[in-house]
Amino acid sequence: MKYKQIEDKIILKAEDSFEIEQILECGQCFRFHKLAQNDYVIVAKGKVLRILQTKEEIILYPTSAEEFENLWSSYFDLDKDYDIIKRHLAEKDIHLARAVQFAPGIRILRQEPWECLISFIISQNKQIPHIKQVVENISRMFGKYICTFEGYDYYTFPTIEQLAMANEQELRNCKAGFRAPYIMDACQKVKNKEVELEKLANMPYEEAKKELLKIKGVGPKIADCVLLFGIGHEEAFPVDVWVKRVMEYFYFNRDTSPNEIQAFAKEYFGNLAGIAQQYLFYYARQLRLGK
DNA sequence: GCCCAGGCACTCA
DNA sequence: TGAGTGCCTGGG
16 A cells, blocks of 8 residues: 655555554454544554544554554555455345445554454453453553653553453452453463464364364354454454344344354355444444334 | 343253 | 343443
């Protein structure tokens, strides 16, 4: 992707397939802070980055050309042509066409697997503001201080080793609740290589999913989220309550099991299932479809 | 005060 | 194999 650099700013030309608000607020990531409309700070890959989007430009700072090319370009999945994907999906049916048109600026972030795993373990039975809060508490308690920016202190998400030091009470103090033992189990299994996150990308989707399911507190939905948002398996189709609602609303017209929904998605969306899911999820949640 | 939220584990048929 | 229930916690 073309960009220009001015001092510590990287400037991209605004485009249809990049809306920072839609990217961050579509429920795939939790470490962002809204300063104003289209003005966000994110923490990822141990860095703090501000993203300011105007009509003409997307401004990222502080960063450098080198860091942009090595980190942020892949994080924002900038090499993928979302226009083609959206065209394919919109041709499927009118529902998908509307969902894509509703939020054409969504992109699937390529997040770090470890952070993704723990974040989605935390996500169960929680609403997004709570999830953000617990992830923030854990980062503050076990991560490393990065900087203070616009009056907020920012911390890295803890490494496996850092988080493995945590005991159950400390995790409960971070408001993890009944998920505290799950987090500890994830730390143990990843640390002792019972589950090797770095190998999941090169495994077939089904096999990679089986690996993640070994971790306590990780069921089909969370495994699929990790595979889609952290590993890059785009055929993963996480079925949460909103996706269940919207799929029933559009395609089934009856109560349908997550298994059946997933089988349908695999057949119908193919290897774009995960991306389709994200447009549908955002559409459903914003409009509260099926509720 | 009660209910529920971007699920999962556990139990029991 | 599938349905039913409890779970930390905070907000409506």
